[in-house]
Amino acid sequence: MTEDPRYGVFYGWGVVEPVADADRADEAIDVLMTRYGPTGHLVFGGFGPLLPDGSCQPVLDIAISHDDAAACLKWGESVAVEPCFTALPDEPRRFDDGVADVIEIPAEDLAVSRGRARRAVHEYLRTGRRPTCVEWR
Secondary structure, eight states, X not given: OOXXXXXXXXXXXXXXXXXXXXXXXXXXXXXXXXXXXXXXXXXXXXXXEBOTTSOBOOSEEEEEOSXXXXXXXXXXXXXXXXXXXXXXXXXXEEEEOSSSOEEEEOGGGOOEEHHHHHHHHHHHHHHXXXXXXXXXX
């Protein structure tokens, strides 16, 4: 683990933590899969560069449904798609922003498996670029 991580995870409830390696990223993803916000829904999060003031500017947003095997990855307005992923939910999923608002993600945007979402986060942390292990629309 490096002593001065370049990236962090922003949890929907406003907490930023440094992410120095893939193991720490996996821990952060596990938190996102199990943490509920004030509205009773799972929270979303994002990975991005750590800023000098300790905050994080997420560029790779992530929301993982625990009802099924689906995840949503966004890079700006682009949504990740995993070719041949067939476990799309039947209806939108709701996520908590950590304050008191609900964010509804359309079912068609939950188009990546949990495993591929993890690989995409690992790739981003390795390269600092938009992951290529998924397609973008």
